[in-house]
Amino acid sequence: MKYVIARTAGEALGALTLENGKALIMAGGSDIMVELIEEKRSEDILIDVTQAKDMKGIRVENEHLVIGAAATMTEIHTNPIVKEYFPSLAKGTGSVGSLQIRNSATLAGNVVSAQPAADGAMALAPLNAQFVVLTTQGTKIVPFSEMYAGIGKSSLDPHREVIKEIRIPLSEPDEKASFIRLELRKSLSLPMLSVSAMLKYKEGRVEWSRICMAPVGVGPVRALKAEEYLWGKELTPTVMAKAGELAAENAAFRSNPLRGSKEYRRHSLPVLVRRALEDIADQLGVL
């Protein structure tokens, strides 16, 4: 095996291009290493981007929060700007795996691994993020909603494309987000269910909302029925409970031997959606 340490995003793309589909981009590696060990994957060449200077760091630029694709979960979780604008993202990135994993795993990797209930990806899902991706044809911008091609399958090709950074439009004071997980234990365990949401509340009405749920399909699944229902409504206890019920209509529940039966999940999801909305209402000071 060959191991290349890329110093910049451009260098990583150059190395990928040179190897013409035979090399794989790797950031934290917490998923890739397990797949390699378990022989679910074999790779001849790994391109490590953890040292790529222009892929590190978290900053505000042009009204966007910019998170380098090589920034670790811990760096995001503890970053003061993230905490200020997107406390739900700080919470989600702080819920992944364990501290040791968060010290190397990345948010970009969490999305590319495409596991539906990934905490980092779920917390990011309603924030309208865009991915800046370097390809041989130039730089492309991929919205979060187009990042998933299947369970465990990204729409990006990590043998040919490099995510440089994630850009999130900064939230206005009347826009709040929430991330909630139903968990068996806090560390080292995937949630039984998770819900994330963001909405804009103007003059006592919901102007727009984005509600995401997992694991109920491919990647974070949008609760479109609930979002449509919330449009123009006041956030009252009845409205939030009703939105929770409607959310289940967009979810496909499956049983998991460790993390809850289909029926249990079906009953719990409306409660979680309601709690996420209550959390937002609380942040907005309307409850």
Next chain:
Amino acid sequence: MENLNVTVNGKFYSVQVDPSIRLVDFIRDNLFLTGTKVGCGKGECGACTVIMNGVSVNSCLIPVMRAEGADIETIEGLSDGGRLHPIQEEFIEKGAIQCGFCTPGMIMSAKALLDQNINPTVDEVREALGGNICRCTGYVKIEEAVLCAAERMRNEGK
């Protein structure tokens, strides 16, 4: 084979390694520092925890070449010429060890925490050790040992 430059427990190594191995394999099989254990081999137990550039990591998930230029601490680096580190002493004192398999990882997670925060809350200790699983002792004594070690280190001005 590729050349690797790495500092482990304060000692600098410049060696040829197979780039496909994990950091834990290098530590155990090349340097013979067998205090670092392999439990699950996939990031779920913390037995392989070492400190890399100041933060705790699972050495079973780190490709060896990522350690290029890094500063690594393992359990063997903790004692000072035969004198145990306060965290080690408190683990013994409080009975926070039974079979001992999880202990090096637990202690390295605790050390990474106390190096940055000498006055942690119970929740901070739990967060720092949440990635380490013990199948014998339970966690009460371990938590106690870390909190007592922190107190001692504060008093000793370490």
